[in-house]
Amino acid sequence: MTPRRPERSEAKSRDLFVHRQKMGPSAALGATVGRRSFLAGAITVVPFAAHATPDALAAAVKEVTGGSPVHEGKVKLDIPPLVENGNAVPLTVKVDSPMTPDDHVKAIHVFNEKNPQPHVFNAWLSPANGRALVSTRIKLADSQKVVAIAETSTGEFWSAHTDVIVTIAACVEDVT
Amino acid sequence: MANVLVSAPKTAKKGQVVEIKALIMHVMETGFRPGTNGRIIPRNIIQDFSATWNGREIFRMKMSPAIAANPFVSFSAVASESGTIAFRWSGDEGFLAEHQVAITVT
Numbered sequence: 001m002t003p004r005r006p007e008r009s010e011a012k013s014r015d016l017f018v019h020r021q022k023m024g025p026s027a028a029l030g031a032t033v034g035r036r037s038f039l040a041g042a043i044t045v046v047p048f049a050a051h052a053t054p055d056a057l058a059a060a061v062k063e064v065t066g067g068s069p070v071h072e073g074k075v076k077l078d079i080p081p082l083v084e085n086g087n088a089v090p091l092t093v094k095v096d097s098p099m100t101p102d103d104h105v106k107a108i109h110v111f112n113e114k115n116p117q118p119h120v121f122n123a124w125l126s127p128a129n130g131r132a133l134v135s136t137r138i139k140l141a142d143s144q145k146v147v148a149i150a151e152t153s154t155g156e157f158w159s160a161h162t163d164v165i166v167t168i169a170a171c172v173e174d175v176t
Numbered sequence: 177m178a179n180v181l182v183s184a185p186k187t188a189k190k191g192q193v194v195e196i197k198a199l200i201m202h203v204m205e206t207g208f209r210p211g212t213n214g215r216i217i218p219r220n221i222i223q224d225f226s227a228t229w230n231g232r233e234i235f236r237m238k239m240s241p242a243i244a245a246n247p248f249v250s251f252s253a254v255a256s257e258s259g260t261i262a263f264r265w266s267g268d269e270g271f272l273a274e275h276q277v278a279i280t281v282t
Contacts, residue, residue, distance in 0.1 A: 088244040112242060116208045119240040128234045128254055130193035135250035139206070139242050170244075 052118040057111055060118035061149060064109050065157050070149060075160035077148040086140040086170035091120075095132035095150040095158065099125075105132035107151040114144040139170035178202065178273040182263060187280045188255035196227065196235075197250040198263050200273060206241035222247055222267035230259035239267075255281045 052060075061070070078092040097105045104127045110120040123134045132150065140146075147161040179201035188194050200222070207219025219241060227235040235251045253261075258281045265273045 115242050116206070117240060117242065120242040121237055121239050123235070123237040123251070125251075126234065128229070128232070128256070129252055130254040131252040133250075133252050134237075135197075135248075136237075137244040137248050139204075139244050 052113060052115055054113055056118045057113050057145075057147065060111050061109075061147065064107075064122075064149060064151070068155070068157055070157040070159045072159060074158040075148050075150050077146065077160040077162050079146055079162050079164055081162065081164060083140060083164055083166045085168045086142075086166040087168070088137045089140050089164070089166075090135070091138050091146070092133070092135040093148045093150070093160075097132045097150075097152065099127050099130055099132055101127050102153070104129075104153050105150050106153050108132070108134050109149045109151070110138070111147045111149070112138075112140065112144055113146075114142040115140065120146070140164060140166045141169050142166060178265070178271075180263070180273060180275040182275055182277050184261055184277050184279060186278070187282065190255060190257075190281050192255045193252050194255055194279075195250060195252050196261065197248070198225070198227070198275075199246060199248045200265050201246050202265075202267070202271070204239075204241065204243055204245045204247060208241065220268045220271075222265050222271060224264075224266050225249060226264050227251070227253075228262045228264075229253060230257060231262075234261075255279070257281055 074096045076094040078094065079089060083089050091110065093108050093110065095105045095108065097103065099105065105125050107125065108123045111118045112120055120138050121136065125132055143165045145161055145163050147159060149157055149159045151157055181199040183197040185194050202222050203220060204222065205217050205220040207216065209217055211217045221241050222239050225237045225239060226233060234253050237249060239247060258279065260276045260278050263275045265271070
């Protein structure tokens, strides 16, 4: 650092100091980031190229429904619209169903759009449940659409979807 | 033995719908995250969860890496008869945990 000259004003000197502070660490970083840490950084990026896309979501839904039409309604997907931490997002799926042996919800499937995989969970229910209700906590890697599909014993599929905004994503951060 | 926390009523009236909550300690490592050395940490999740009432299956769930760490599941069941509700979690790396609670139905 240049020794402070008497003719330099106080403010100017401070500017210089701040400038040096800014320069210092980054200059040091430039010198010490070796090939290894650069590669580690590059590897970090790779797995997230393989996101579940809307296409993958549609494919996963089709796998469950077998191409049957999916109706909107009857399903209530309860998930906060704005999520601070994507690592644990409370999610409740409730289906309007009498849950009798003749007419009950056989299964509830939940999918997402932008996690690395479209599947979240599949839950199988029966009249022994009394209510078609499942609650759990999920991870969300990005702001995205979450879809719940209910399969009834009469062979119908009902669905609900919600768009969720996530401020801190799951899966993406380093473990450090 | 994994740490398990289950919440279910000890007594219920016949035909009553009871809420059952099950929580288990597990990392639910997704298999998509790099560790400190830059290598991907292998997937380690619970894949299956099931609950039986006196041996009869009442709930089953297939989990994916998108289930949060320390999986929590809540569902309901109709109180049919006195006995035990048994829970079973199984997953990667030979993970297996079982838990039972007793319930009296009047």
